[in-house]
Amino acid sequence: MNKVLISGASVAGPVLAFWLRRFGFEPTVVERTPALRHGLGGHAVDLFGSGVEVVRRMDLDQQIHEARTLTTRMTIERTGKRPVDVDIAKLSAGISDRHVEILRGELTKILYDATRDDIEYVFGDSITAVTDDGAGVDVTFEHAEPRRFDLVIGADGLHSKVRRLTFGPEEGLRRHLGGYLAVYSLPDLFDLGNRMLVNLDVNRLVSTYGVHQTGEARAAFLFRTPAELRFDHRDRDEQRRIVEAEFRGHGWRVPQLLEYLATAEDFYFDAINQITLDTWHRGRVGLVGDAGFSPGPAIGGGTTLAAVTAYVLAGELAAARDDLPAGLRAYEQRIGRSVTLSRAAARKTMKSVIPTSRAAVRMVPWATAALVKLPASVQKLAWAQNGLGKSLNALDLPNYDNLTVRR
Template identity: 40%
Template sequence: MTPTGLQTDVTTTEKRKILISGASIAGPALAYWLHRYGFAVTVVEKAGALRDGGYPIDVRGTATEVVRRMGILPRLRDAHIDSRRCTFLDADGSPLAAVHPRALGSVEGQDLEVRRGDLAAALYAIVRDDVEFLFGDSVDALDQSGRGVDVTLHSGRRRTFDLVVGADGMHSGTRTSLFGPEEQFHRYLGYCFAIFTMPNTLGLSHELVLWNSPGRAAALYAVGGDDELHAFLNFHRPEVPLDALRNPGAQRDLVATVFADAGWKVPAMVDAMREADDLFFDTAGQIRMPHWSRGRVALVGDAAYAPSFLTGQGSSLALVGAYMLADALARHQDHTAAFAAYERGIREFVAMNQALVDKGAARLFPTTVRALEQRNTMLRELVTMPAPAARPAHSALALPELPDRARPGVRGLSVDPGERPGR
């Protein structure tokens, strides 16, 4: 898949002003590329500061080429978690199988696994001096006209921009204001999950331990040899628990009820969840939309096409989407043509990666006794299986080449030694 139809000279974009809502992954990545193309960029983020820490995420396939062109690949390699073992347990906590992560789909030497905060920090570091960041604020209203978008921020500030991009996550306020309620576009995948941190009392290091019973999973993830573990409680639910989504107390009660009779270390995990100050609860779902823009406002990353954690491709799609949107805006002075080119260029790639959930991406979380037995049989066989080849969906998109004026050395741009963006 190679995007076509991007012809307009990038020199026409020098003075256009763009507001990006959201400073997680897609937002700073888009800000970086837009700045390199000569746009004036402002990023607004409702959090008071950059969020650090976070659960491990993957950078794979085409996204690896994006971070290479950005010059942050060496930094991310240094932050690579390098998990050495995944241990699977049955319902009573007995070991079933211990496998290397590459047996589960990781391509050795190519995929990167880093803390979400490490990726966010790397992106922020290369753009913070060139882009305006407004932390502790958010978009309250968008009023589009022929000349631009009048934006009212929660702080009361009012600004006018040529374009606005929503990079504000799966529960995007930008998307809601532009297209309507999330329910129209949300595809629920049948799981709820809770993520939090807890003390590493088991002495785990660079490894994942996963406990299962039908419809339930509990995981402890040690990203290093430190005193903290990432805890994960996942369970099958036929319908979305709407009441719990709106009530943190109800979330904790629901998780505790679901895992009330669980074995292994799950009772201690539930206790830790009760006390955690960083609990994140949500449903596994995707955002599927027929269009990602309306007028002068567009969406990128999870706001437009969240694939769910079951695919492991959320951050990768955010990085690739940011690159493709910036490229389209740089090559088309007319925003309508640019947004159309952006969708043409990446929609098939998005569809392929979202479809991973229909091709066994949830196989680690079986919902029936039989499915769990089948998965366990597969795990025992994986111990002796060779490492897999690269997955087509992750690398299906060929990135367009960088225009000459976006290559290193132009306008004072610097690149990490050994990296050659735009090759």
């Protein structure tokens, strides 16, 4: 039985493990966090179209639907201007017929629960070295004893360790899209329930949305700076200071939101970068999801891409079973167009999601509200032109049913 080591247990990792197991492989998943960061934590992510189809084929669509966020209305507020209401369900329907928004932690929990009985998970550990001798890969870990696998796959996100070990430092493999993103939990100060409030300003977007499962809320801050910021991505205090400095003096509800910045345990901050690699394997080491081709957090449909590419990777490896590197090559060919389109769509979204001018601050809310009032077919056309809809629908999911191994 082929042994595959997967680094990362979030979205791409467990989806890949599920399908590899179904196709007769023996996957092991190593996850850096000591216990799974699951449940009601994390930001809200989206499964669109083919991403929903992948979880349907895993028979998890009902559970995922039940765990979805219930954010249905977005109100865009700007100082001195009338608020603009947007129906979020209609906005998403314009991108794809099928859509679920779910907290990333909830999605991970469902995927983990669906795989934990059949698959070995190792928490609180990380790969330190991979040596590919052409016939297999010797792996060392921070804690566990060295082991040998037939294949190693990095599903370990934007700052992937497997990518660093195989393709080199991140600096040369990413494109900065000019923005930054911070997210954290706080009490539901504004009685949001299932609403999202958004405030726009030049080079700034702040939002807060309710999390119905906990009765709490999340605050998200997006901003652009004239020059790229240098910061240590492990130094949370430094990152909090950056957000505080950027938004000090910003009116609206920001002072209340910032009161929880210092104490939020789940504070997250990162640059909005995309990974620019255009090949996702070397020998017997491959990459999937954000590790290989993050289009940029929150702007390019990364969760759908992670689920879909993990499914395709498992299928192509199973189809090539006796020649796993050939399976990796076939996987690259299948997903290449989707990756290219999602990167292009993310770059476009990045230009428009945070207003760059006073005119954009005035126009964006009305354009968004007007878009959802258009017939679905016209909305789809608009999203296709933006590129997001096109990128999410670029890959017809292959059917790998004949590769299932009955146990």
